[in-house]
Structure formats: C-alpha cells, structure tokens
Amino acid sequence: MKRFGKLVIFLVMVAMLSTACATATPAAPAESTGPFRVAVVTPSAINDLAFSQSMYDALAKIQGEMGKDKFEFVLSDGMFVVDDAAAAIRDYASQGYNLVIAHGSQYGAALQEIAPDFPNVSFAWGTAGDTFGIPNVFAYEAFSQEGGYVNGVLAAALNKSGTIGVVGPVEVGDAKLYVDGFVAGVKATNPDITVNVNYIGSFGDVALASEAAQTHIGAGADVMTGSAQMVVGAVGVAKEKGVLWFGTQADQTSLAPEIVVACQIYDWAVVVRDMISLVQSGTMGGKAYAVSLENEGLKMVYNAGFALPADVKALGDAAVKGIIDGTVTIGVGGK
Amino acid sequence: MLADLFTGSVLIGLLASGIRLATPYLYAAIGETFGQRSGVLNLGVDGIMLMGAFSAFYVVFKTGDLVGGVLLAMLVGLLMGLAMAFISVTLNAEQGISGIGVYLFGLGMSDLLFQKLINNVQTVSGFPVAPIPFLSDIPIVGQIFFTHNVLVYGAYLLVPIAWFVLNKTTLGLKIKAVGENPEAADTLGVSVAKIRYLTVTIGGLLSGVAGASLSIALLNVFQFNLTNGLGFIAIALVYFGGWRPTWVLMGSLIFSFVNALQIWVQVVGIPIPSDIAVMTPYILTIVVLVISAQRVRPPSALTKAYERLE
Numbered sequence: 251m252k253r254f255g256k257l258v259i260f261l262v263m264v265a266m267l268s269t270a271c272a273t274a275t276p277a278a279p280a281e282s283t284g285p286f287r288v289a290v291v292t293p294s295a296i297n298d299l300a301f302s303q304s305m306y307d308a309l310a311k312i313q314g315e316m317g318k319d320k321f322e323f324v325l326s327d328g329m330f331v332v333d334d335a336a337a338a339i340r341d342y343a344s345q346g347y348n349l350v351i352a353h354g355s356q357y358g359a360a361l362q363e364i365a366p367d368f369p370n371v372s373f374a375w376g377t378a379g380d381t382f383g384i385p386n387v388f389a390y391e392a393f394s395q396e397g398g399y400v401n402g403v404l405a406a407a408l409n410k411s412g413t414i415g416v417v418g419p420v421e422v423g424d425a426k427l428y429v430d431g432f433v434a435g436v437k438a439t440n441p442d443i444t445v446n447v448n449y450i451g452s453f454g455d456v457a458l459a460s461e462a463a464q465t466h467i468g469a470g471a472d473v474m475t476g477s478a479q480m481v482v483g484a485v486g487v488a489k490e491k492g493v494l495w496f497g498t499q500a501d502q503t504s505l506a507p508e509i510v511v512a513c514q515i516y517d518w519a520v521v522v523r524d525m526i527s528l529v530q531s532g533t534m535g536g537k538a539y540a541v542s543l544e545n546e547g548l549k550m551v552y553n554a555g556f557a558l559p560a561d562v563k564a565l566g567d568a569a570v571k572g573i574i575d576g577t578v579t580i581g582v583g584g585k
Numbered sequence: 586m587l588a589d590l591f592t593g594s595v596l597i598g599l600l601a602s603g604i605r606l607a608t609p610y611l612y613a614a615i616g617e618t619f620g621q622r623s624g625v626l627n628l629g630v631d632g633i634m635l636m637g638a639f640s641a642f643y644v645v646f647k648t649g650d651l652v653g654g655v656l657l658a659m660l661v662g663l664l665m666g667l668a669m670a671f672i673s674v675t676l677n678a679e680q681g682i683s684g685i686g687v688y689l690f691g692l693g694m695s696d697l698l699f700q701k702l703i704n705n706v707q708t709v710s711g712f713p714v715a716p717i718p719f720l721s722d723i724p725i726v727g728q729i730f731f732t733h734n735v736l737v738y739g740a741y742l743l744v745p746i747a748w749f750v751l752n753k754t755t756l757g758l759k760i761k762a763v764g765e766n767p768e769a770a771d772t773l774g775v776s777v778a779k780i781r782y783l784t785v786t787i788g789g790l791l792s793g794v795a796g797a798s799l800s801i802a803l804l805n806v807f808q809f810n811l812t813n814g815l816g817f818i819a820i821a822l823v824y825f826g827g828w829r830p831t832w833v834l835m836g837s838l839i840f841s842f843v844n845a846l847q848i849w850v851q852v853v854g855i856p857i858p859s860d861i862a863v864m865t866p867y868i869l870t871i872v873v874l875v876i877s878a879q880r881v882r883p884p885s886a887l888t889k890a891y892e893r894l895e
Contacts, residue, residue, distance in 0.1 A: 295696065295809035297705045328696060328809050415852070421859050448851035451863030454813040457609070458844065460804050461602050465848045468598035480813075482806045486708050490805075505708055505806075 286316070286349070286526055288323040289342035291335045293354040294454070296327045298479035300499040301453075301516075305353045307500070308518035312526075321526075329354075330454065336360035343368040348529055351375070351522075355423050361387065365535075372534045374525060377424045379538050386534035390521045393542040394424040394477075394498060395431025395582040396573050397514025400543075400550055401496040402435020403569045404512055405473045406443055407562040408494055409436075415466025417459050417476035417484045418449040425477040428498050428514075430582040432475055435569065438578075446471065456483035463487035485510070503553040510553045512566065520547040544574045593725070599849050600729045603842035604737065605803060609634070609795040609812075610837040611740040613819035615747045615830055616791025619784040622751060622828055624764040624886035625673055627785055628684025630792045631816025632691020633665045637796030639695040642807040643702060645709045651801060655736070658797035659790050665691065666789015670782045677890035688816070696809045703807070711805040712736055736794070736802040743791070747830040760784055764884035767891040777891045792816065825874035827881030832874070840870040 288309060292302035309323045324342075329335035335357055342350045343364060352361050352375040365373045365384050376390035405414055414436060418429045433445045446469055450458040459476065460483030466474055467487070475496040476484050482505060488495045489506035497503075497513035521539040528537065541547020550570060552558060572578030613630050620627050640661045641654035665687060672683040712734035721731040751757040762770040763780045771777050795816075800807050822840065826833030843866040851862055 295700075297700070298808060299706045330810070418859075446852045446854065448848055449859035449863070450848070451859060452813065454810060456804050456806065456808065456811055456813065457606065457799060457815065458848070461606055461845065462848050462852070464602060464605075465598065465845070465852050468595070468602075469852050479808065482706050482708075482808055483804050486805045489708060505706060 285318075285320050285322045286530070287347045288321070288349045288351065288522075289345075289347040290323065290325045290351040290353055291329050291338050291342075291357065292325065292327045293330045293335070293356065294328065294479045296325055298500075299482065299502050299505060300477075300479040302327055302353065302479070303500045304516040305351065305518055308516075308522055311517075311519050312522055332356050332360060336364065339373075340364050340367075343371045343373075347371060349374060349525060358382075369534075372525065372529045374522075374535075376539075379540070381536055381538055385536050388525050388535045388537055388539065390518065390539040390541070392424045392427075392516055392548065393540050393583065394428040394514065394516075394548070395434070395580050396543045397498060397548050397550060398428040398431025399435035399438075399573065399578070399580045399582075400566050400569045401475055401498070401512060401514060402432040402437075403439050404435075404558075404562060404566045405432070405475065405494070405496055406436040406439035407565050408511065409440070409443055409473045411470050411472040412442065413444045413446065413466075413470035413472070415463070415469065415471030415474040416445060416447040417462045417466065417474065417481060418447060419453045419476075419478035419480060420451060421449045427583045428477045431580050432496075434580050434582055439565070450480070452480060453478045454480050456480050459483035460487050463493075467491050467493055501551050503551075503555070507553065507555045509556075511556050511558060512550055512552045515549050515551050516541060517547050517549055520545055543570055595849065595853075597725060597728050599845050600842065601732070602845035602848070603838065604730065605733060606841035606844055607837040608737045608740045608803060609798050609815055610819050610822055610841065611743060611834065612791045612795035612798060613816055614822045614826070614833045614837060615740075615743050616788035616795070617820055617823045618747065618826075618828055618830055618833055619751075619760065620781075620788040621823055621887055622764045622884055623760045623781050623784040624767065624884055624889060624891070625670070625781050625785050626680045626684065626820075626888045627666075627669050627673075627687070627788055628681055628817075628820065629665065629669055629687025629691065630684075630788070630795075630819055631812050631814060632688035632695075633662050633669075633789050633792035634796035634799070634812045634816045635691045635695040635810070636665060637662045637793030638800035638811050639698055639796070639807055640793070641797035642709065642800040643698070645711065645801045646703065646707060649710070651712055654801050655794060655797050658793040660793075662793020662796070663786055663790040666786040666792070667782070669789060670785040673785070673890070674778050674781045677892060680888045680890070692810060695811075699807060699809065706806060706808050708806050709801060711801040711803075734802045736798040739794070740798065741834075744830050744834045751830065761884070763891075764886050767886050767889075771891075771893065777893075781891075795819070822870075824883070825870065827874075828884060829881070832877070835877075836870060836874050839873055840866050843869050 294302045296306040313321045326338045349372045361375050362382050365387050374388035378389045381387045381389045419425050459480040463484035473494045485505050495510050501513050503510045637658035641658040644654040644657050672678045673680045717731040721727040759775045763777050767777045822836040826836045847862040
C-alpha cells in the first residue's frame with residue numbers, strides 16, 4: 251500500500267507541475283526560410299495591465315503588421331522565479347528561435363550566461379541599458395520619467411487638496427525613473443504641492459499596494475499614481491474613494507473608467523521592429539535602445555470618458571512637446 | 586517630522602490599516618493551526634488561498650453575489666483541503682512535498698481559470714464597510730476596530746472560537762492528542778485519520794475564505810498570484826505563535842501594524858531608505874515572537890505520517 255501510495259503521489263505531483271507551467275505554447279520546428287520567430291519570457295501575467303502586457307501588446311501589433319506567416323511569437327509568462335525563467339530562455343534558444351526576449355531586468359545575469367552558448371540566436375533584455383559587450387545581446391529601456399513628468403504636470407493641475415500620493419514598487423529601474431519624473435512634473439507646475447512617495451518593496455504585493463493607497467488618502471491625497479503590476483490594488487482603492495489616478499506602462503482605464511485620467515504607455519514595437527530588421531540583415535545584437543516620447547515608444551493615452559478640462563490637457567500637450575524638443579528639462583536620468 | 590507621525594488621526598488610520606492587513610493572515614493561520622495541532626503541516630495554504638480568491642472573485646464578477654462568492658471559496662477550499670488530507674493522511678505522503686504540490690496546483694490552476702474565464706484584470710464591488718451600530722460610535726476605538734467590512738470582523742471572531750475549540754472541548758483534546766501522540770490516541774479509540782481529515786479540511790476551508798477576503802473584500806481585484814506568498818507568511822505565523830490561536834493573533838497584529846507603520850513612515854516623508862522600512866515587519870515579528878514563544882515546542886507528531894500497525 252505504501253509504495254503504491256508514493257507512486258500515486260508522484261503522478262499527482264507531475265500532473266500538478268505540468269498544470270502550473272502550462273502557459274507556454276509548444277514551438278514549431280526551426281526553419282531557415284520560415285517566419286521570424288520570437289520567444290518572450292515575462293515575470294508577471296501578460297494581462298497585468300502593466301509591464302508584461304506592454305510587451306505582449308507590442309508583439310501582437312507587429313504580428314498584425316507582418317502577418318502570421320511572417321512573424322510568430324510564443325510567450326512564457328508568470329516567470330517570477332528567475333531560475334525557471336533561465337531554463338525557459340535556454341529552451342527557447344535551443345529550439346532555434348530567431349530572437350529570445352527576456353522581459354525583466356532580473357533576468358540579466360542569466361542572459362549573460364546563456365547568450366554566449368547560442369551565437370546564432372539573438373537575445374534581448376530589459377529594462378536595461380547594458381548589452382554586456384556580447385555580440386548577440388540587445389538591451390532596451392524606457393525613459394519612463396518623460397511620461398511621469400507629463401502625468402505630474404496634469405496631476406498638479408487637477409490637484410485641490412495640496413497633497414498627491416505615489417505608490418511605488420521597488421526603488422529601481424523604470425519604476426524609480428517614473429516616480430522621480432512624476433515628482434519633478436508636479437514640482438515644476440506647483441512647488442507648493444506635497445508629493446508623498448512610498449515604495450512597498452514588491453512588484454506583486456497587491457494587498458500592501460492597496461493599504462499604501464489607503465494611507466495616502468488618509469494623508470490627504472486627492473490624486474495618486476503608481477507603477478508596476480501590483481498597483482491594481484491601489485487603483486481599486488482610488489476607485490472606491492473617488493481619487494484620481496494616473497497610470498504608466500499600459501492603459502489602465504478599463505480598470506476604473508471613472509477615475510483614471512491619463513496613462514503613459516510603453517510601445518516596444520519600435521524597438522522590436524528595429525531588432526528584427528537588424529537580425530534579418532545579419533546583426534545579432536550589440537545595440538541598446540530606449541523608448542521615449544520622441545521615438546513614440548512612449549505615448550500618452552487619455553481616458554476619453556474622463557472630462558479633462560481643455561486648459562489642463564493643453565498643459566500636458568505642452569509638456570510632451572517641450573520634452574521632445576528639449577525645452578523642458580526633467581532633471582531625472584539624464585533628461 | 587515625528588510629531589506628524591503621531592497626530593491622532595494618523596494613529597487611528599495606522600491602527601485601522603493594521604487591523605485590515607491582518608485579516609487574510611488570520612483566516613489562513615488559524616486554519617493552519619488546527620491542521621498542525623493534529624500533526625499535519627499543509628504548505629499548500631497559498632495555493633488554496635489563490636483558488637478561493639479566484640472562485641469568490643468569479644462569482645461576484647458574474648453575479649454580484651457576495652455571499653455566494655464566500656460560499657464557493659469555502660467549498661473550493663474545503664475540496665482542496667480534502668485533497669491535501671487524502672494525500673498526506675490516506676496515502677501517508679511526505680507532507681512538505683505534497684503541500685508544495687497543492688500550492689503549485691493552486692497557483693497554476695487559478696491563473697489558468699482566470700485566463701480562460703475572465704482574461705484581464707477587472708475590479709468588482711466587494712463587501713462594503715459595515716460599521717457596527719453603537720460600537721462604531723465610540724470615539725477612536727470605533728474607528729479603529731468597528732468600521733470594517735464583514736470579513737474583517739469574521740477573522741477576529743475566529744480567534745476566540747478556535748481558542749475555545751482547542752482548549753475547552755473534547756474535540757480540541759482529541760486534536761491535540763493526535764498531534765502529540767497518535768499511537769496513544771489511537772489506542773484510546775480516537776481515529777487519527779478522521780481527526781486529521783477534519784482539521785486539514787477546516788484549514789482548507791478557512792484558507793479559501795482568506796483568499797476571498799482579499800479578492801472580494803479588501804482588494805476587489807484578481808490577478809495572477811494575487812496572494813504573493815501571503816499564505817507562506819501565515820504558516821510562519823503559526824510557528825511563531827507557538828500553535829496557540831491567541832499568539833497567532835498577536836503575531837499577525839504585530840506584523841500588520843509594523844507594515845502599516847512602515848508605509849506611514851514613508852508617506853509622511855521620514856527619511857529612512859525604503860528597503861530598510863519594508864524589512865522591519867519581518868524582523869520585528871521574528872524578534873518579538875522568538876522571545877515570547879521560547880518555551881513552546883511544536884506538536885510532537887507534526888509532519889509525521891501515522892500508520893496503524895495491523
């Protein structure tokens with residue numbers, strides 16, 4: 251009985267593990283003349299209304315442009331464990347994908363180890379600015395402080411209480427750039443406004459993000475923003491309390507159409523398109539990209555359902571124009 | 586700056602915040618306490634919470650029925666608890682490994698169902714704040730303790746109930762006997778398997794409610810890995826609380842209050858690096874409970890499968 255039991259357990263466990271990892275779609279065999287094939291590994295779900303979704307949306311867009319016969323992509327999402335992600339990256343590389351995108355700055359060290367083993371495969375990772383000097387690695391980052399600044403300008407114009415709250419994840423990367431840019435935008439518009447910033451120390455702790463939003467509202471905030479996928483908790487609280495929200499990374503309007511004013515969205519398509527043409531012409535990597543308002547990899551999206559006064563919208567448009575032509579200095583991340 | 590931190594309204598907000606934050610930990614940890622007292626360590630709590638959170642969210646998303654949401658979360662939690670009991674009690678499997686299996690199942694399955702049935706992050710109208718009549722009118726205390734939603738009250742009610750069951754009833758005595766010395770309990774006619782099935786199933790049911798308290802009461806959203814490992818912290822709180830409901834409550838409250846405090850400290854702009862601030866709840870909870878629970882030892886039969894010598 252005991253041995254039989256252990257066998258059953260083993261089978262159950264195998265079944266469970268395969269369910270847990272079932273989101274990756276199997277790949278077609280490699281062909282040299284076939285479509286351009288891209289594989290992506292993302293840390294959170296592709297429908298997170300934030301970081302991972304921004305990459306998924308870009309690839310879906312490119313597939314729409316090039317056609318399914320010319321461009322294929324597969325995704326492994328929810329890879330918050332870096333070891334699992336590394337295994338997936340190696341798998342995809344050995345299956346002959348043209349380009350393997352490791353969509354998370356936490357995957358850098360893994361990529362540095364894997365990329366030299368597959369000189370015929372291109373790799374990309376971000377958000378980061380470093381290709382490690384490896385010839386088949388691309389890097390991409392986002393000047394998220396730009397849209398942060400624009401959101402800050404708009405937030406300051408709509409603010410009445412004199413206090414604005416920011417729910418940050420971890421004080422690194424594009425999240426920190428966004429938050430710093432946002433604060434700069436508020437201060438440039440109205441230096442008297444208090445901007446309270448907190449970092450919850452996690453990209454995934456929705457409960458803590460929600461409690462942080464409650465705390466900001468308790469401290470008097472009537473406008474809030476935040477970055478990364480855990481902000482859905484904060485948006486929920488903002489919606490319940492009728493506090494305005496500014497988003498970043500993806501369009502968060504659908505989450506709370508009543509209170510979302512504007513979102514900065516990342517459109518990685520500009521970057522991925524260029525990588526594809528480089529790879530097709532034989533350059534496997536070595537280039538570092540950044541999406542910005544200027545190259546339209548960053549875009550401001552306004553919630554059509556929110557009655558934004560025309561003069562406030564004009565302030566936002568002026569900030570976008572100023573950042574692009576260089577007349578506005580954000581003072582964050584070399585911008 | 587420090588004066589800012591301790592004005593009356595700030596302090597009230599902070600304490601109320603801590604009370605709310607502790608809610609999912611309490612459901613999950615009290616449920617786990619029953620299981621561990623009877624000798625079964627269920628590491629699958631987080632996975633069961635995710636399944637409970639999704640089930641409740643789905644019902645409310647489709648029908649708006651909050652009570653139905655909680656009931657389905659309970660049912661799903663109960664079934665997953667039964668599955669864990671079957672694996673660890675009937676099949677005598679290694680508890681640590683089978684618990685991780687249950688966790689991975691819940692993590693993967695809740696996301697799969699979410700992708701197939703809803704597919705993008707949405708919000709719902711969850712349990713509204715329901716101030717308790719009269720009690721909520723008491724100045725300060727009312728705002729801190731009696732102005733929450735129903736599932737928050739439920740979590741705190743659970744503590745005295747669990748204490749009573751474990752310490753004042755025959756069933757509680759049987760649970761403890763099975764956890765301390767299953768052979769002796771068996772000799773006296775207590776069915777070890779039945780008791781363990783019962784406690785692990787109760788634990789699963791409460792973990793389901795813990796998940797529902799997140800998805801339809803406190804956060805009102807669902808996304809991949811909504812719990813973010815909260816169930817594992819709940820298991821740690823059971824250990825640190827020395828397997829006693831009242832101390833589990835203390836641990837949950839310390840952890841949650843310090844978490845609320847570190848958010849406040851950052852929000853009011855006291856210049857402490859955020860990395861240090863977010864560490865403090867973990868450090869303080871460990872320190873306080875290690876000191877307070879020093880003389881408590883775990884149930885002797887914890888994690889040990891029991892086989893009758895027939």
